[in-house]
Structure formats: C-alpha cells, structure tokens
Amino acid sequence: MKREIIVAREAGFCAGVRRAVQLANDSLEKESAKKLFSLGPLIHNPSVIEELEAKGMSVLSSSLDTKAVKELPGNAKLLVRAHGVSKEQYELLKSNGLDILDGTCPHVIAIRRMIERAAEEGEPVVILGDKGHAEVTGLMSFAKEGTVVSSVEEAADLKFDKPFTVVCQSTLDSSTFEAVKSEILKKYPFAKIRNTRCQATEKRQKEALSLCGVCDAMIVIGGIGSANSNRLAEICKSSGKATFFVTDPANWEPAELKPYRKIGVTAGASTPQSDIDLIIGKLKDLI
Ligand code: SF4
Known part of the structure; x- marks a missing residue:
C-alpha cells in the first residue's frame, strides 16, 4: 500500500514555550556563576528537561515553601515556566531576595491582567479549565474571589448576584468554550466572557x-x-x-x-x- x-x-x-526554553539555555550558557532552578518541569517534555538538566539546570517543586526557599544556594536563579506561578509564590521569592527569571508566557500574563482588573473592580472570576492545572491555579491566585469550572454541568451550577468575569485556560478547546459560554449566558446575560484561548x-x-x-x-x-x-x-x-x-x-x-x-x-x-x-x-x- x-x-x-x-x-x-x-x-x-509555541512561542511561549520556545521563549522559556531559550531563557533557560541563555542563562545556562552565559551565567556560569549562577545555579539555575526551574519551578516545576519547565515544559511537559522529558527529553527537553533531560537536555537542560545535563547542562546544569535542576527542577524544583512547582510550589516552594519558606523552608525550601531558605535552603536554596546564594547563587540560585529561579526560572518561572510558561504557565506562570501563583501570586503567593512570586511574593515569597521576591521577599527572600531571589533572582527570578520570568518565563511566563506573555499570553498568560495578559489573562492574569484581566483577572487583576476584575479583582480591582470587585468582580468574581470564573476560570474555565482543568482544576489543578498549574496555569489555572496560578491565574486563580490573582482573583479576589473565584471558581474553576471544567464542564457545562458545572457552569449550570454557578450562582452569582453581581457582574462577573469569565476567562479560560489558554489551551482549552473551542467546543468546550462555546458550550460553557452559551450555558452561562442563558442564566447570566451580563457575564463578561473573554475567549482567552491562545x-x-x-x-x-x-x-x-x-x-x-x-x-x-x-x-x-x-x-x-x-x-x-x-x-x-x-x-x-x-x-x-x-x-x-x-x-x-x-x-x-x-x-x-x-x-x-x-x-x-x-x-x-x-x-x-x-x-x-x-x-x-x-x-x-x-x-
Ligand atoms: S499560552 Fe499559548 S503560546 Fe503561551 S505557552 Fe501556553 S500554549 Fe504556548
């Protein structure tokens, strides 16, 4: 045949992943006095991670506590992956004077800004995506009040008595987005729904x-x-x-x-x- x-x-x-890998390679090649750590696996690909580890990068847990931060060497450089990290993680790293290399994808930063604006206006946020996914968890930490929904059924259970903003995980598929959008608009025509798929x-x-x-x-x-x-x-x-x-x-x-x-x-x-x-x-x- x-x-x-x-x-x-x-x-x-994609551009976001390419940028994060490039940041890691540049740091490993040009900053020999620094010890590079990635907060969680830089990307979901074992062969790429192995290559970076062979060049000197170490992978830490995606969420560090104060004790783990204190144990880092003085020359540590912390690489934030394309998904980003939570507000609390940024604050912990900054308050301990750590050198941060921010590989958060610009698109994820744009979604984060929408959530921050909603929080400033006192609006709850709904994130449509996978519960527990690093991008979703990180984004949710920038909301004052919020919930994650993963399906039309969960969207049908939402209860709001004031305007709210809906965004979605950057990698969501369009059919799930459209189905949940219609479900929310049936009950809440005033909902501000943003298609934040990249x-x-x-x-x-x-x-x-x-x-x-x-x-x-x-x-x-x-x-x-x-x-x-x-x-x-x-x-x-x-x-x-x-x-x-x-x-x-x-x-x-x-x-x-x-x-x-x-x-x-x-x-x-x-x-x-x-x-x-x-x-x-x-x-x-x-x-
Ligand atoms: S948001 Fe899109 S462009 Fe950015 S890292 Fe994720 S998949 Fe790539």
Whole structure:
C-alpha cells in the first residue's frame, strides 16, 4: 500500500514555550556563576528537561515553601515556566531576595491582567479549565474571589448576584468554550466572557481537525502531562478518526499504523522538533 504522511504546519513548540526554553539555555550558557532552578518541569517534555538538566539546570517543586526557599544556594536563579506561578509564590521569592527569571508566557500574563482588573473592580472570576492545572491555579491566585469550572454541568451550577468575569485556560478547546459560554449566558446575560484561548492553541486545534477530515489516522506527539497535547488527541479522537497519542517517540513502533494509508501528524506546543522528526523518520520506514 502506498502511504502518505501529512504533517501539520502548526505543530510543536509555541512561542511561549520556545521563549522559556531559550531563557533557560541563555542563562545556562552565559551565567556560569549562577545555579539555575526551574519551578516545576519547565515544559511537559522529558527529553527537553533531560537536555537542560545535563547542562546544569535542576527542577524544583512547582510550589516552594519558606523552608525550601531558605535552603536554596546564594547563587540560585529561579526560572518561572510558561504557565506562570501563583501570586503567593512570586511574593515569597521576591521577599527572600531571589533572582527570578520570568518565563511566563506573555499570553498568560495578559489573562492574569484581566483577572487583576476584575479583582480591582470587585468582580468574581470564573476560570474555565482543568482544576489543578498549574496555569489555572496560578491565574486563580490573582482573583479576589473565584471558581474553576471544567464542564457545562458545572457552569449550570454557578450562582452569582453581581457582574462577573469569565476567562479560560489558554489551551482549552473551542467546543468546550462555546458550550460553557452559551450555558452561562442563558442564566447570566451580563457575564463578561473573554475567549482567552491562545492563538497557538487555536491554530493547532483547527489544523488537527482539518487533517482529521482528510486522513485515515492521526498521530499526536506530546508529553503525557501536556494539557494541550492531550486536548489535541481528544479532538482527533472525537472526530472519529483512529488516533495514536505518542508520548515516547524513541520507543514507539509504527507497526500499528500499517492498516492506514493517509496518516496525519501533529504535536503539542511543548513537543520539540526532534521528536516530530523522529516520528516522521519511523513513518517513512513504513512506506
Ligand atoms: S500554549 Fe499559548 S499560552 Fe501556553 S505557552 Fe504556548 S503560546 Fe503561551
């Protein structure tokens, strides 16, 4: 069977992830007197983390307590990942005079500003996204009053008697956003609903869906803990196409793709080009 491989144009590192990795590499190469620590895994991709660790970066817990902060060496430089951290973490790091390298994605900072403005105006905030995800938890810490909803059912249970602002996790899919938006507007036409999905997410998800329309099977490459890669896989699956979520490209065997002729390939925003190239190489061996 003659096979065809179509690779999404918008696949792999987004601008926010590229910037955070670049900040880490620059610090490791140019600031030899500093010891770089990332607050939580810099991105959800083990191979990239291993490379940075080999160059000297250490990964700490994403949330440090006072004791852990006090135990850091005097030359420590703390890298904040693209998801950002909570207000309390910033305050703890700053009040201990730590050197902070802020890799928070500008898009996440823009969402944070919307939340801060709502807090200044005394408005509660609803964040539509994954409870417990680092971006969501970090953003929520900037609200005075707020709640996280993850589904239409949870949105139906919201109770407000004053204006409120709704934002969403940057990597949310558009169908969940639109469904929750309609649910909230039914009961609260005055709700200020902001679509804060980022462009990188929008483009990757749209393109993945259009590839589903023309391919027999889809491969999504991404870290197991990567929210945006998992969403890409869910979107492909929900289109009805056979979907293969590859989390370990080095050990992945392409044999499972044998029954399919036209194969689409996409990758999450934290997937390095080297992982995409590895999968394409394996698929070409199958042709
Ligand atoms: S997925 Fe979007 S919000 Fe998240 S780091 Fe990338 S560009 Fe920024």
